[in-house]
Amino acid sequence: xxxxxxxxxxxxxxxxxxxxxxxxxxxxxxxxxxxxxxxxxxxxxxxxxxxxxxxxxxxxxxxxxxxxxxxxxxxxxxxxxxxxxxxxxxxxxxxxxxxxxxxxxxxxxxxxxxxxxxxxxxx
Amino acid sequence: xxxxxxxxxxxxxxxxxxxxxxxxxxxxxxxxxxxxxxxxxxxxxxxxxxxxxxxxxxxxxxxxxxxxxxxxxxxxxxxxxxxxxxxxxxxxxxxxxxxxxxxxxxxxxxxxxxxxxxxxxxxxxxxxxxxxxxxxxxxxxxxxxxxxxxxxxxxxxxxxxxxxxxxxxxxxxxxxxxxxxxxxxxxxxxxxxxxxxxxxxxxxxxxxxxxxxxxxxxxxxxxxxxxxxxxxxxxxxxxxxxxxxxxxxxxxxxxxxxxxxxxxxxxxxxxxxxxxxxxxxxxxxxxxxxxxxxxxxxx
Numbered sequence: 001x002x003x004x005x006x007x008x009x010x011x012x013x014x015x016x017x018x019x020x021x022x023x024x025x026x027x028x029x030x031x032x033x034x035x036x037x038x039x040x041x042x043x044x045x046x047x048x049x050x051x052x053x054x055x056x057x058x059x060x061x062x063x064x065x066x067x068x069x070x071x072x073x074x075x076x077x078x079x080x081x082x083x084x085x086x087x088x089x090x091x092x093x094x095x096x097x098x099x100x101x102x103x104x105x106x107x108x109x110x111x112x113x114x115x116x117x118x119x120x121x122x123x
Numbered sequence: 124x125x126x127x128x129x130x131x132x133x134x135x136x137x138x139x140x141x142x143x144x145x146x147x148x149x150x151x152x153x154x155x156x157x158x159x160x161x162x163x164x165x166x167x168x169x170x171x172x173x174x175x176x177x178x179x180x181x182x183x184x185x186x187x188x189x190x191x192x193x194x195x196x197x198x199x200x201x202x203x204x205x206x207x208x209x210x211x212x213x214x215x216x217x218x219x220x221x222x223x224x225x226x227x228x229x230x231x232x233x234x235x236x237x238x239x240x241x242x243x244x245x246x247x248x249x250x251x252x253x254x255x256x257x258x259x260x261x262x263x264x265x266x267x268x269x270x271x272x273x274x275x276x277x278x279x280x281x282x283x284x285x286x287x288x289x290x291x292x293x294x295x296x297x298x299x300x301x302x303x304x305x306x307x308x309x310x311x312x313x314x315x316x317x318x319x320x321x322x323x324x325x326x327x328x329x330x331x332x333x334x335x336x337x338x339x340x341x342x343x344x345x346x347x348x349x350x351x352x353x354x355x356x357x358x359x360x361x362x363x364x365x366x367x368x369x370x371x372x373x374x375x376x377x378x379x380x381x382x383x384x385x386x387x388x389x390x391x392x393x394x395x396x397x398x399x400x401x402x403x404x405x406x407x408x409x410x411x412x413x414x415x416x417x418x419x420x421x422x
Contacts, residue, residue, distance in 0.1 A: 085285070087298050094295065101294040103285050110289040116208070117293050 001027045002120060007037040008052040017050055020108045034063025045072050048120055053082035061096055068097040077118045130159050134178050145194045147351025158197060165196045195272035202239040204291035205246045207341055209373040213390055218368060219254045222336045223261055230262045236340040238267030241278025245310055248317035249296050263317060271322040279320045281310030329358045338363050342372035352378055365399040
């Protein structure tokens with residue numbers, strides 16, 4: 001079973017995303033900010049990471065930049081999942097190393113579509 | 124929970140007959156709620172006090188204009204960007220290079236049949252733009268056709284919600300080919316330049332559209348009645364250029380036609396038209412049972 005780390009300071013978003021990912025046959029774990037997520041990745045690198053942008057302690061962008069510098073940090077597929085819709089922000093996330101980008105609000109179709117696009121789901 | 128419907132069963136049956144007659148499509152038996160929801164919206168748009176009043180008018184006075192609007196509303200489909208990824212890969216890696224090599228006039232013409240709200244034509248336009256960056260000097264045009272409907276008007280506008288652009292469209296394509304328009308996203312002129320849309324009754328003769336190198340008719344055919352399938356395929360065959368291609372959905376059964384086409388072993392969802400000098404007489408067998416049309420559901 002593939003693993004996905006959901007990184008968001010909102011417990012509700014983590015729960016909703018986790019439920020959708022479970023339905024798509026992913027095993028999920030949670031982190032409430034980028035620092036917790038980074039520590040998690042150092043001990044156990046997931047197959048995919050769904051990460052919010054604006055979080056306390058360490059935001060999503062800083063987390064992705066730091067992750068990509070880690071050993072093995074190039075491997076996990078990173079999907080930003082954020083309310084930020086500005087084109088400049090999206091480009092910044094991609095430059096930092098994100099593979100895809102989900103704009104909130106999202107639904108199960110969107111998550112599934114994005115996972116298809118990055119090759120983590122096969123129809 | 125049971126839902127109270129205002130539409131009499133006899134009216135529902137009459138709507139099914141109307142859809143079959145006008146569009147050749149079988150409306151399912153168990154979708155009265157969906158039908159009623161869609162037609163209630165149309166009734167409001169048309170200025171009726173109630174759905175029943177509109178349906179009374181439709182069948183009482185036999186209004187052709189209203190009949191077309193009702194059927195178009197019932198047949199509007201939910202479509203995605205890059206529908207049928209296998210087919211899109213075939214277009215990118217096989218069809219566009221093949222057509223480029225074969226093109227004598229440096230022009231590739233593509234027809235997207237039953238294009239609904241336009242995601243397929245615009246997805247093709249993205250492929251075309253990327254292809255032309257690599258192989259400049261070609262002229263690629265894409266024509267999307269469908270029944271006159273609000274969906275086709277949206278296609279012409281090229282404006283999509285943030286939910287729609289996230290279904291099937293990679294983020295890099297979104298920020299390259301779309302501009303933000305408030306909460307929505309609108310297709311950039313560079314993409315619109317490839318695409319035209321045209322209202323067309325799908326059971327009409329298509330000859331007036333001209334000839335195309337590639338005709339796409341994906342995930343719609345099973346909904347048509349057997350006679351309508353023959354008419355549609357025959358019409359489509361007439362607009363594919365010799366040595367051009369007709370593509371169905373990659374998981375779709377289609378009639379075993381010999382409208383001058385060869386089956387392609389490596390691409391079973393596609394047919395290639397024979398060269399002009401060896402096109403044979405038409406024969407057709409219709410296989411599969413009909414699939415029930417569920418309003419709004421993409422195949």
